Amino acid sequence: MSVLRRYTLAFLLMALSLPLISYGASAGTVVAWAAGLAMLFGGGLVPPAVRFAAEDPDAI
Structure with a gap:
């Protein structure tokens, strides 16, 4: 699952x-x-x- 999909999931859950x-x-x-x-x-x-699981946190 890509980072964009994870953030979209978070937005949908919260909305x-x-x-x-x-x-x-x-x-x-x-x-x-x-x-x-x-x-x-x-x-x-x-x-x-997502932030803690990233391989390179500075890339997000």
Whole structure:
């Protein structure tokens, strides 16, 4: 998986998590809220993981 695809995945996870968190909070659905929070957390971890896993960190 290329670096661009990883950053795109992180963006999609974070962008889709916000409406899910909002829906879960307003409707009182704990499962939707927790899933959105997990997606937000996972999307936030992708960029540092890409940075630390790079063979040459200065090239990114």
